[in-house]
Amino acid sequence: MKEITEKSGRVVENIKIRENIFILKIESNEKISAKPGQFVMIRTSRAGTKDPLLKRPFAVFDLEGRVLSVLFKVIGRGTYLMSMLKKGDIIEFAGPFGNSFPLPEGKAIFVSGGSGIASLNFLGKKISRKTGIKLYYGIKNSDEAVPLSLLSFKPSEYLITTEDGSSGKKGLVTDFIKIEKGTYYLAGPLNMIREFYRKFKINAYASMEERMACGIGVCMGCGIMTEDGYKRVCVDGPVFSLSQIKWED
């Protein structure tokens, strides 16, 4: 039996949690299963139209039965159209695709920058019963904060940082990390991930981002330079260990 990649569903809820940040819940018509770290490709054009053309990749924020959630920030045309979706609207998507986060050894420590929480939330949900999770949550300012009450797990400890000091500690999230025993999981801007590795020189798992066209490993659009040459973020990732990545490139 061949897998089915193309799926469709209906919008259950499109929650505006901040000026530009939404949690979109989709009830899939097809059965769906996902592992933490995986992503879906969402078509943002209206049915029967071809613009915006390409599907957009979004981390699986949560999955309950057939109800899939993604957390997104309005950035361009595609996410703007997504922000307009209403309950009952039909939506087409593909996936979930990609590899997933390995399980932690001991405590799990999440380092989230910007919208990075979108890909760590589902992992948190899957492991929080078995292990404590410390969450470092870095954002530009308090307008970007996703309330912890909207997460699908409860961190055992957390630290919020903002670049302008409007909430929590003032500075970059990497300024406040105290290295301890456990497994580190990173998601967020490339600069944050790079800075973490430069500063602490310890291995961690990071969810990487790159522009994607296909999401299925055929277009070679989403390369990331590793010690073994370019890897595809969509199928070889999106989760990579920091030691795999060639940072000077």
Place this chain on the structure above:
Amino acid sequence: MGRLKVKIGALLLSPPIMPASGTFGYGDEVEKFFDYRDIGAIVTKGLSLKSRKGNRMPRIIETPSGMINAIGLENIGVERFIKEKIPFYRKIKKPVIVNIFGESLDEFIQITEKLNEFKEVSGFEINISCPNVDKGGVEFSKTPGVVKTLIKEVRKRTKKFITVKISPDSDYISISRICEEEGADAITAINTIRAMEIDIQSRTSKISRTFGGLSGPAIKPIALRIVYEISKLVSIPVIGVGGISSWEDAVQFFIAGASAIQIGTYFFVNNNIFKEVKSGLDEFLKKERISLQNLIGSFKPSILPDR
């Protein structure tokens, strides 16, 4: 689906629908979900003698109803291809057309010679039209004399199917004539159209090179026009490609003169596009009571004078 058969040279395409090079990897990447009965042949990503790393990121940018790419022919090289991909082709029993690329005539000759001995390779698509590399690619097309020698030399070394993928940014009229003269079995038209997008803040390109290749529905009317022009000009078959995103688009290409078609960018958008085009085309032929052979090139130009 008996209606959907086309013979081009020694190659039987059933259906005459293929993926466009560079949008289907080597074909094995999609095995988990793809039904290979929906295509008449696999067309591989551009293959060179030695592996190529390709261009830096970002390699892609979306544009209105299209996208620009500058992948730069990242590929595994012919040796790994033989070791890792040929066994897969043996298993799926579909014709395989290898898109070949070289920076020099000699590289084209060596790839052809290395692959010619494999029965799993049904033919070659000679890439003289990639816009995203510094040497070879569309640069070849600037000198029709060079293209002539290239096709002649590849033809000497293989009896297998040869199609030449041409660029809309070249003198494709002269090149199409040369393809026919030098014994190519077909012409694949068109490759992507050279294009650019500028970031207005940094005033730099939105991709890692100044130019990339535009593909997707945005280029379909241009591709259709060129397929029409070339199929009027030469007697060898034309494989139509460029922005096809529905079975209706495919029908337009057949009417314009294409004997087979390829679908590229839209496979990214809809993984089921081959199945949808295949069944849509089949239904259309049934309804219109016309054979595919009679549909091909059946365009009716306006008989009224322009005014």
